[in-house]
Amino acid sequence: xxxxxxxxxxxxxxxxxxxxxxxxxxxxxxxxxxxxxxxxxxxxxxxxxxxxxxxxxxxxxxxxxxxxxxxxxxxxxxxxxxxxxxxxxxxxxxxxxxxxxxxxxxxxxxxxxxxxxxxxxxxxxxxxxxxxxxxxxxxxxxxxxxxxxxxxxxxxxxxxxxxxxxxxxxxxxxxxxxxxxxxxxxxxxxxxxxxxxxxxxxxxxxxxxxxxxxxxxxxxxxxxxxxxxxxxxxxxxxxxxxxxxxxxxxxxxxxxxxxxxxxxxxxxxxxxxxxxxxxxxxxxxxxxxxxxxxxxxxxxxxxxxxxxxxxxxxxxxxxxxxxxxxx
Amino acid sequence: xxxxxxxxxxxxxxxxxxxxxxxxxxxxxxxxxxxxxxxxxxxxxxxxxxxxxxxxxxxxxxxxxxxxxxxxxxxxxxxxxxxxxxxxxxxxxxxxxxxxxxxxxxxxxxxxxxxxxxxxxxxxxxxxxxxxxxxxxxxxxxxxxxxxxxxxxxxxxxxxx
Ligand SMILES: Cc1cc2nc3c(=O)[nH]c(=O)nc-3n(C[C@H](O)[C@H](O)[C@H](O)COP(=O)(O)OP(=O)(O)OC[C@H]3O[C@@H](n4cnc5c(N)ncnc54)[C@H](O)[C@@H]3O)c2cc1C
Ligand code: SF4
Ligand code: FES
Ligand code: FES
Numbered sequence: 001x002x003x004x005x006x007x008x009x010x011x012x013x014x015x016x017x018x019x020x021x022x023x024x025x026x027x028x029x030x031x032x033x034x035x036x037x038x039x040x041x042x043x044x045x046x047x048x049x050x051x052x053x054x055x056x057x058x059x060x061x062x063x064x065x066x067x068x069x070x071x072x073x074x075x076x077x078x079x080x081x082x083x084x085x086x087x088x089x090x091x092x093x094x095x096x097x098x099x100x101x102x103x104x105x106x107x108x109x110x111x112x113x114x115x116x117x118x119x120x121x122x123x124x125x126x127x128x129x130x131x132x133x134x135x136x137x138x139x140x141x142x143x144x145x146x147x148x149x150x151x152x153x154x155x156x157x158x159x160x161x162x163x164x165x166x167x168x169x170x171x172x173x174x175x176x177x178x179x180x181x182x183x184x185x186x187x188x189x190x191x192x193x194x195x196x197x198x199x200x201x202x203x204x205x206x207x208x209x210x211x212x213x214x215x216x217x218x219x220x221x222x223x224x225x226x227x228x229x230x231x232x233x234x235x236x237x238x239x240x241x242x243x244x245x246x247x248x249x250x251x252x253x254x255x256x257x258x259x260x261x262x263x264x265x266x267x268x269x270x271x272x273x274x275x276x277x278x279x280x281x282x283x284x285x286x287x288x289x290x291x292x293x294x295x296x297x298x299x300x301x302x303x304x305x306x307x308x309x310x311x312x313x314x315x316x317x318x319x320x321x322x323x324x325x326x327x
Numbered sequence: 328x329x330x331x332x333x334x335x336x337x338x339x340x341x342x343x344x345x346x347x348x349x350x351x352x353x354x355x356x357x358x359x360x361x362x363x364x365x366x367x368x369x370x371x372x373x374x375x376x377x378x379x380x381x382x383x384x385x386x387x388x389x390x391x392x393x394x395x396x397x398x399x400x401x402x403x404x405x406x407x408x409x410x411x412x413x414x415x416x417x418x419x420x421x422x423x424x425x426x427x428x429x430x431x432x433x434x435x436x437x438x439x440x441x442x443x444x445x446x447x448x449x450x451x452x453x454x455x456x457x458x459x460x461x462x463x464x465x466x467x468x469x470x471x472x473x474x475x476x477x478x479x480x481x482x483x484x485x486x487x488x
Contacts, residue, residue: 001352003350003352004351004352005351006334006351006395006397028395028398030394031393031394031395031398032375032390032393032394035354035393035394035395036374036375036393039373039374048351048395050397050398052398075387098463099378099462099463099464100388100441100444100445100448100460100462100463101378101381101388101389101390101441101444101463102375102390102393102463104387104388104389105389105390105393105394234459234462235458235459235462236376236462236463236465
C-alpha cells in the first residue's frame with residue numbers, strides 16, 4: 001500500500017474540501033472496496049478523507065417515499081423494518097451480496113461507487129483501460145467469463161458488481177449529491193455510465209462531490225417482487241447474472257413492471273423492452289418468455305461468456321415466476 | 328479535522344485502552360496482531376474473502392483486514408481473547424469443542440466471533456439459514472456440520488431466541 005495522509009472529516013463541507021483540491025484524494029467509508037484496491041495498488045490515493053463520522057446514516061420514511069443516508073450500513077438498510085415492508089426487493093438484493101461481516105461495514109455510498117471485479121483491472125501487471133487509460137483491454141481477447149453482454153465498448157467490457165444497485169435501478173432511486181458547486185439529484189439510471197471511450201469513469205460523480213443520500217419514490221412493488229442471483233456458489237460470490245423483477249398486478253393484468261439485470265453490463269441494466277411487453281399483459285409464463293427473449297436480442301457476448309445470454313433469459317423468466325407466486 | 332501522517336491512536340480492545348503510534352496504512356487486523364499482540368484473530372486471505380479475521384465492533388461482526396485501525400477510535404473492539412473468563416469457556420467455544428466444529432483450527436477464532444455476532448443479531452432457527460448467515464466464514468477443513476450444530480446448541484440455550 002502506498003503512503004497516504006488520513007483526515008477525519010467532521011462536517012460535509014470540510015469533507016468535500018478535503019478531496020476537491022486534490023485529484024488523488026478519496027473519501028473512505030466502510031473501506032471494503034477501497035482498502036482492497038489499495039492493497040493491490042490499483043487505487044493509490046495520497047489522502048483519505050474518513051467520512052464515517054458525518055451524520056448521514058439515517059433511514060427515514062417520508063410522504064414521497066424513503067430517504068436513505070449515504071452512510072447507512074448495508075445490513076442496517078436491509079433489515080430496516082420500513083425497507084422490509086415497503087421495499088422488500090431492495091432488502092433481498094442487499095442480502096444476496098457479500099457476507100454479513102462485509103454488509104455490517106459497507107455503506108450505501110460505497111456500494112454505489114464500488115469498482116468492477118474484472119480480474120485484469122485488479123492485476124496491475126495486465127493492460128487495462130479502466131485503470132490506465134490507453135493501455136488496452138486484456139479482457140476483450142482474454143478470459144472474459146464474468147464480463148458484459150450488454151452496452152460494452154471496444155475499450156472496456158467490465159461489469160458493475162453491485163447487487164444493491166440492481167435493486168435501486170428497479171425501484172427508480174435518485175442519488176442526492178453535494179459538491180463544491182452545490183447540490184444535485186441524479187436518477188440512478190444516469191448515475192453509472194457505459195464505458196464508451198472513457199472507461200476510467202464508472203459514474204457521473206465529480207471528484208468534489210459527496211453522495212449524501214438515496215431517495216426512493218413510493219413503490220407499488222412490495223407484493224410481487226423477486227431478486228434472483230445466479231453465481232458460482234450458493235453464497236458469498238458475485239453475480240454471474242442477477243435479476244430484480246417487480247410487478248404490480250391488478251385484476252389479473254400487469255399494470256406496472258420493472259426488470260433490472262446485474263452482472264451483465266457496466267451499469268445495472270434496465271430491460272425496458274421487457275417492461276413494455278409485460279405492461280398490459282397477463283402474468284403468464286408465455287408473457288415472461290417473450291419479455292426475456294426480447295431482452296437478450298441486444299446481447300453481445302464474448303468468447304467465454306456466451307452462457308450468460310441463455311442464463312439471463314432463464315433468470316428473467318424464473319424471477320418473474322417467483323415474483324408472481326409471492327402474492 | 329484531524330490530520331496526521333504518523334498518528335497517535337487510542338484503541339479500546341477487550342475493555343482495555345491501548346495507546347498506539349501507527350502509520351495510517353495499518354489495518355485493524357495488523358494493529359491487533361502486530362501492535363497489541365492479540366494473535367488470536369487470524370489472517371487468512373487479508374482481502375475480505377474468508378472471515379478468519381472476524382472481530383466484533385460495538386457488538387457487530389466485521390472483517391478486520393479490510394479496514395484501517397485509525398477509523399476505530401471511540402469504539403469497543405472485542406476479539407476471541409475476551410470470550411473465555413479465565414478457565415471457563417464461552418458457551419460458543421465449549422459447543423465448538425463438543426461438536427467438532429473445527430479440524431486444523433485456523434478459521435476457528437473467526438468462526439466463533441462470527442457465531443457470537445450472529446446470535447446477537449437475532450439468529451434464524453433452521454440450519455439452512457444459519458449456514459447462509461455464516462457464509463462469510465470459510466473453513467478449508469470443511470467443519471461446517473459441526474459449526475452449525477454448535478451454533479444450534481448455543482442458540483437453543485438462549486431463552487428468548
Ligand atoms: C469478498 C467480497 C465480496 C463481495 N461480494 C459482493 C456481492 O456479492 N455483491 C455486492 O453487491 N457487493 C459485494 N462486495 C462489495 C461490497 O458491497 C462493497 O465493497 C461495498 O459496498 C463498498 O462500500 P464501502 O462503504 O466499504 O466503500 P469504500 O471501500 O469505503 O469506498 C468505495 C468507494 O466509494 C467512494 N465513496 C464511499 N462513500 C462515498 C460517498 N458518500 N460519496 C462519494 N464517494 C463515496 C470511496 O471514495 C471509494 O472510492 C463484496 C466485497 C468483498 C470484499
Ligand atoms: S474489461 Fe475494462 S476493466 Fe477489464 S481489463 Fe478491459 S478495460 Fe480493464
Ligand atoms: S483475513 Fe480478513 S477476510 Fe480473510
Ligand atoms: S478448521 Fe481448518 S480451516 Fe476451518
